[in-house]
Structure formats: C-alpha cells, structure tokens
Amino acid sequence: MKESLMDILCDPLDKSELELEVDERDGDEIIEGRLIGTVTGEVYPIEDGIPNLLPPDMRDD
Amino acid sequence: MTDLADRRGVNTTVYQPAEDSGLLAKAAVSRVSGRVLEVGTGSGWVSEQLVRKTDADVVASDLNPHACRQAAERAAALRQEGERGFQVVRGNLVSPFRDDSFDAVAFNPPYLPADPDAERDDWMETALTGGEDGRAVIDPFLDAVGRVLKPDGEALLLVSSLSGYDDVLDRAEANGFSHEVVVQESYPFETLTVLALK
Numbered sequence: 585m586k587e588s589l590m591d592i593l594c595d596p597l598d599k600s601e602l603e604l605e606v607d608e609r610d611g612d613e614i615i616e617g618r619l620i621g622t623v624t625g626e627v628y629p630i631e632d633g634i635p636n637l638l639p640p641d642m643r644d645d
Numbered sequence: 646m647t648d649l650a651d652r653r654g655v656n657t658t659v660y661q662p663a664e665d666s667g668l669l670a671k672a673a674v675s676r677v678s679g680r681v682l683e684v685g686t687g688s689g690w691v692s693e694q695l696v697r698k699t700d701a702d703v704v705a706s707d708l709n710p711h712a713c714r715q716a717a718e719r720a721a722a723l724r725q726e727g728e729r730g731f732q733v734v735r736g737n738l739v740s741p742f743r744d745d746s747f748d749a750v751a752f753n754p755p756y757l758p759a760d761p762d763a764e765r766d767d768w769m770e771t772a773l774t775g776g777e778d779g780r781a782v783i784d785p786f787l788d789a790v791g792r793v794l795k796p797d798g799e800a801l802l803l804v805s806s807l808s809g810y811d812d813v814l815d816r817a818e819a820n821g822f823s824h825e826v827v828v829q830e831s832y833p834f835e836t837l838t839v840l841a842l843k
Contacts, residue, residue, distance in 0.1 A: 637741030
C-alpha cells in the first residue's frame with residue numbers, strides 16, 4: 585500500500601484513526617508493517633503490501 | 646487437492662470476470678472520476694478497466710485473501726506496463742474507509758440465492774451467493790455505502806433480477822438514495838442492471 589492510503593483508511597471497529605508502523609518499504613510502497621487503532625489498540629497487519637483491515641472476529645488467518 | 650474443478654484447472658477460490666463484471670465495468674468507465682472504490686474486486690479485473698479507461702484514482706477491496714493477492718498482482722502488472730495501478734485493501738464492504746472518502750463506489754455483489762442442498766463452504770460460495778434471498782450482502786452494503794461517499798458521490802451497484810430488483814430498490818430508497826439505470830442487459834436466466842445511487 586501507498587502511504588497516501590492513510591488519508592482514507594480508518595479502524596473498521598469504530599472509524600477512529602489508525603497509526604502506521606512500517607517494517608519494510610519499497611519506494612513509496614509499504615510492504616510489511618501494521619496499522620494500529622489509536623482508540624481500540626487493535627493491530628491490523630500489512631503483509632505483501634496488502635493491509636488486512638478485517639475486524640478481528642472476521643479474521644481466519 | 647483432487648477436486649474435479651481443480652484438476653481441470655478451474656479457479657475455485659477467486660471469482661473471474663464474467664458478463665456481470667463486463668457490465669459493471671462498462672457502466673463505471675462511463676461515469677467515474679476522482680477517487681473510486683471497487684468493493685468485492687475479486688480478480689481485480691473491473692479495477693484494471695477503470696485504471697486503463699478513466700483518470701480515476703482506484704482503490705479495490707475484498708474479503709477474500711486470495712482475491713486480494715490476485716488483484717494486487719494485477720495492479721503490479723499494470724504498473725510494470727507504466728500504467729498507474731491501483732491500491733488493494735482487505736476488508737468487509739466499506740467498513741475500513743473514512744467518511745466522505747469516495748466520488749464513486751462500484752460493487753458487483755454476490756447475489757445468487759443460496760441453494761441449501763448445494764451449499765458449500767469455500768471462497769467461491771462466498772463470492773457467488775447472497776444468502777436465502779440473494780441480498781445478504783447487498784442489504785448491508787446499501788445500509789453502509791452512503792457514509793463513505795462524498796456528498797455528490799454515487800454508488801454503482803450491479804443488480805440481478807435473481808436477487809429481487811424491486812427489493813433492492815426499496816432498500817436503496819430506505820437509505821435515502823435516488824436511483825438511475827445506467828445500463829441493463831437481459832440474459833437467458835436473468836436481467837442484469839447497473840444502478841447509479843445518489
């Protein structure tokens with residue numbers, strides 16, 4: 585995902601803001617990292633460049 | 646895996662483009678600009694058409710991790726060609742997106758009424774069927790999509806006669822949308838319509 589995507593993403597649980605933590609970048613693409621709910625504290629992984637913003641009760645992997 | 650479909654090389658995890666995808670792409674290409682979300686992107690084919698044929702900034706989402714990967718590969722291939730590509734997000738309908746984010750949201754939903762005798766429990770079932778009445782995914786989409794649309798934005802929803810066209814219109818109206826038919830085509834077993842909801 586591009587960092588600019590942060591402008592339109594929110595925590596699916598309560599629509600609050602997310603904080604981005606980056607482990608690996610390729611230019612302006614974030615490859616590995618996580619998005620963290622600033623209110624809920626929920627952690628949403630970014631793997632292979634794809635943020636997984638499914639709420640925790642819908643995750644299967 | 647020794648499943649018949651698998652042996653024949655048929656993709657059993659990600660919905661591949663069909664007539665409905667073509668109709669949604671045709672409608673969307675004629676109308677969208679600005680920032681566009683495609684919900685339930687599947688293989689990412691409709692989003693690719695939007696990147697190639699419009700100047701929209703495209704975001705694609707899906708519930709299915711296999712679909713997300715295929716769509717991301719398609720986006721990467723587009724960038725290799727020097728096209729803009731698109732962003733992929735795994736999520737449920739519009740829930741991971743902020744209020745007033747999009748000029749348009751396009752959706753080809755799972756809409757086949759489920760046949761309880763033939764029910765499977767895999768990603769292709771999820772991609773195709775919309776519960777008993779075919780509207781198990783359409784209804785929550787109609788209830789939620791208004792939040793992420795900009796005030797003058799519109800949703801482009803593919804509706805099949807199999808999932809009850811009038812029931813879909815009633816739900817859209819209950820959510821404050823007016824509707825316009827963008828394109829409609831009849832096939833042997835169903836009529837497909839792309840509605841613009843404002």
